[in-house]
Amino acid sequence: MTRLSRLRAREFGVELGSMETGRHNAITDVDGVGVGHSTLIEGDSVRTGVTAIAPHAGDLTEDKVIAAVDLFNAYGKSTGLPQVIYEGVLETPIMLTETLNTWRVADAVVDYNRERMGLDSRSLNVVVGETNGDYLTDNKGRHIGVKHVFEALDFARSPAGRGMVQEGNVGGGTPMTGYGFKGGIGTSSRVGDSFTIGALVQLNCGSKEDLMISGVPVGREITLPSEPTISSGNSIMMIIATDLAVDSRQLWKMAKRAALGLARTGTYSSNGSGDFTIAFTSGKKHHTKHGDDFLNPVYKATVEATEEAIVNALFAAETMTGYEGHIRYAIPLEQLIEIFGRYGRDFSSR
Amino acid sequence: MTRLSRLRAREFGVELGSMETGRHNAITDVDGVGVGHSTLIEGDSVRTGVTAIAPHAGDLTEDKVIAAVDLFNAYGKSTGLPQVIYEGVLETPIMLTETLNTWRVADAVVDYNRERMGLDSRSLNVVVGETNGDYLTDNKGRHIGVKHVFEALDFARSPAGRGMVQEGNVGGGTPMTGYGFKGGIGTSSRVGDSFTIGALVQLNCGSKEDLMISGVPVGREITLPSEPTISSGNSIMMIIATDLAVDSRQLWKMAKRAALGLARTGTYSSNGSGDFTIAFTSGKKHHTKHGDDFLNPVYKATVEATEEAIVNALFAAETMTGYEGHIRYAIPLEQLIEIFGRYGRDFSSR
């Protein structure tokens, strides 16, 4: 679980927005937030996993965090979202996994609360998001179980979980595809005047010809050994964290901006694409009464961090062969350098 | 699974609305709709189950039905609802169970599709609703598994599932409480000019002092051997079926009226009450283009059928002792006769 080999987009010189990033350029730059992955790669056909995003390391059933949901295109099997919309809080970490494992992951969070947290909940609103990885993994096998959920949650709640975040073919993102290239987990952050915004995505959406990076239509310029065929999976989960003292309505308006960051990477949001955003704040205090104009830099940060998280997922993910011999190619960075050069973005020199 | 001993409200003479019922006064009066229960009562502490409502007996992944959802108060762990809202279709039967069994039931529907239907779905939007029965059942045990889901679905899809519907302490309703009395499953129907409406509820909401039946404040008039203490479970799942050729938007407006039927039984919808309505139509043809005023009798039928389904749940459910020796009393029909008499509703003479 310690591979960080490929450069991230920003290290490569890709410019995505104008605001400053946090220390790790990750959702973990938001105070208290931890991320853990459990990655399951076995044999020829199993390429799956689960990712946990913990708003804090404590007991969320007791110390809930304010939260909100935007359903840009609610094609998806996620659990727990209606209650978040009405109650405005999260009472579990957010879990990300592969479609057909969704319910097993949710069920295993109940086990985790009992066994690891000593909680005896008789009701629990478990939040699980999913995207479909059936092109690279035998998803019908539903291989994710209690032990993977425990591994992801344990790590997310540990001090190590609050540092650098692994991206690409890890956790829930293991078998995913982004714009016809290998996709998966990506993250980024922005720091403004008295606030931090973090984004983490599980990228599994988009068609190759639509991909734009920093406004450059790289998708149609890049050539691959074989052009991607359509997979049935085609979604994105976007998680937005902040430390701002905002209420659920304000978080919802922030969450809606994540779709604008997604749009900058070129997708039109296909019908079968579940484009969900879940936002939460670790901020303890409520904002004082005033208008929402103070949110403008926060919205901008949300757009930028989401866009960069998506691009980071593409930069980090490596070529993978899986189920039925299917292959997804990593986005070829050498071609990117050349294409960016032609489009006036000489980022390789940075 | 064959107890139908207690009289239904209408047989008793309770008047609930003015429209005619269908043959069975049940959701199964809607052509093609089937209902199946699996009830698990074991030892002192296990009182649970699962109920399946099948819009038709065929393959719903192929022959989807138009559907809609109303989230009156979305405190609940139901699965699959966001996609129904956006896509406007159901691709599985609706399953009703107890809170902590929700995800196991969803997962088992995948098994059912594979093993019983021969389907090999790599994505499936399973719809499960739940209410919390922890007062009478050891819900932490999550006792519902694949075999119970198979039993409920097999029955719902059989010819027998399209007839009379068992009510009260059956299926997902087994451990539930309604207005401080024993609750559970109830159903009713209304037939209008060229349409049928069916309602089925899993009743687990309300406080005793608020219960009204046919406008009579019976809750505060009835005395029980011991007054109910508050349970953590407090929700209602309302399923509305029709054979009308309507679109999803129109079904959504119908679904919203179910809450009005609920309101007639007296609840104010407590904060922890998940008051969800899922509506679907077995109608094959699309309506022709015109306004929605033709829906007025349909709305009225929805209100009436929902109200009567709730009252039927109370009439059918029998006193139950369960987890930790907790007891829920059936609504005492003898007292009802006397109270109704005082309120000018001499229904016992009918």
Add this chain to the structure above:
Amino acid sequence: MTRLSRLRAREFGVELGSMETGRHNAITDVDGVGVGHSTLIEGDSVRTGVTAIAPHAGDLTEDKVIAAVDLFNAYGKSTGLPQVIYEGVLETPIMLTETLNTWRVADAVVDYNRERMGLDSRSLNVVVGETNGDYLTDNKGRHIGVKHVFEALDFARSPAGRGMVQEGNVGGGTPMTGYGFKGGIGTSSRVGDSFTIGALVQLNCGSKEDLMISGVPVGREITLPSEPTISSGNSIMMIIATDLAVDSRQLWKMAKRAALGLARTGTYSSNGSGDFTIAFTSGKKHHTKHGDDFLNPVYKATVEATEEAIVNALFAAETMTGYEGHIRYAIPLEQLIEIFGRYGRDFSSR
């Protein structure tokens, strides 16, 4: 503008819920809230007006109040609601009028702010609600103008506006119909442990046969000199005020409960019925972070106050003859006494 002749429902002995009312049993029991009517009754055909509900007497563009909206059935021409939903605040009083006067009333509020408040707003989210009174008034004449809006707002912002509230054939309610009887404005309040809830309705919905009061099916029992024919107007505006320190999401959940109070009076919410609820709080401080269970008595108060406001509108409204000789009869209180007696509600003796 000083008629208060008929008894209110509660004075008559009708029991509607169990909570205590505030001093005036009116929305003005919420600290700071004022109500003003301008009633225009001229010749044979003009029966209209406008009602203003001011959350406080000051400058709302500067000192906005937290607000929320529930669209139970959004058939209606109200203005300003989308922005209230997103921003969670009101920046004008709420105006209630007759359908075709909606935009003239909104435009006149801009004049009021300039001329009476000394404000020079270049943007203003004016909130106007409406119901259709074309059965009794020549609504095509659009008779409401600046002077009526000024009169209603001046009164609402005066000390007198914060006292007793006129009900029935006044202000925006002048030509309205409720359940086939003469309808109009009604109000009520409830006081709980550390909070007050006020409701004000402009009642123009329902069919006679559906009317229930305190659970008694009075609509079908009452006989009128001539049975009501259907009018095109068929809506209700429900305004909920509180002094609780809640956020917009919580107010929204409160607002949704108003529809439950409406349901208790028997309507199924016809397709052309605009059933809108606007809720606001005059509470200055934000609630501290916790769950929403503390709202349960608040929900109950909202249901009760809404139900009673509707019944008060019916009790207060007097028989009116108007446009094209149309007539709407006041609900006959003598018949009510007799009917209630038969249904075990001997309220005349109180």
Add this chain to the structure above:
Amino acid sequence: MTRLSRLRAREFGVELGSMETGRHNAITDVDGVGVGHSTLIEGDSVRTGVTAIAPHAGDLTEDKVIAAVDLFNAYGKSTGLPQVIYEGVLETPIMLTETLNTWRVADAVVDYNRERMGLDSRSLNVVVGETNGDYLTDNKGRHIGVKHVFEALDFARSPAGRGMVQEGNVGGGTPMTGYGFKGGIGTSSRVGDSFTIGALVQLNCGSKEDLMISGVPVGREITLPSEPTISSGNSIMMIIATDLAVDSRQLWKMAKRAALGLARTGTYSSNGSGDFTIAFTSGKKHHTKHGDDFLNPVYKATVEATEEAIVNALFAAETMTGYEGHIRYAIPLEQLIEIFGRYGRDFSSR
């Protein structure tokens, strides 16, 4: 009203998406749709107008069109949208104007229906959208009246209204600002396999530094004689038309994609930006029952047409001086050529 002097973006060689446009590259490419402007430019301070988009030239109260609304960020004073959401139809043309004229325009549509259409409606759900032009026009004067509304509607319903569409400083767009440059009205269309999509925008949103055209960050590269200061107005109305046989739910999903087209031009959607989309279809027949995957090219067309409509607004609008001597500069096309060249988009040679 006949100025079409500046080149449109596509004529200039700017590439925006990959699909084909319709004949006029305008919303009027959708069969039956007409557009009319009334532009009011008087003295130093009056720079305003109104634009009408007529789904067809007939009586919309009788022959309603299926419609839907997306409220991406509902900061705005538009009228009529809640009813469109619930009923799924338009019964008037869509009017676009300046904020404080909104209600006068709505009221004038009633007059139009009476005087020009011979209709005697006693209820009418008038749809008006607005953006705030107070920087260049004396909006407090509310200069738009019945005659302007009549002019715009007459033209929109005439054969001439169904041809080329004027863009830039016309109609409702007259005083508007886009990304710090002169904005206003823009339009575009896309033609797919058996469908046409048209978009028309009233552009008044965005900050200069955020503007991207075809992925090129032109906003921060362009220098103006004086950098734009922030104006209070900051919104966009997006109108989407199609001839597809779709229902309101499907139109709503299409409408949501307009925000993705907006995002491609760089905005993060500021808090005070009312970003509304209204979609309608002139298609008479209902789609047959199947999934929504056939909408994928339609979504793509919606994104592309919206993006190009926005860029067309910027290309068409000319420098304007107005209220209090304020000036908004047209986007300098010469600089654009140079900047595009540096970014590998040598469009001047086309």
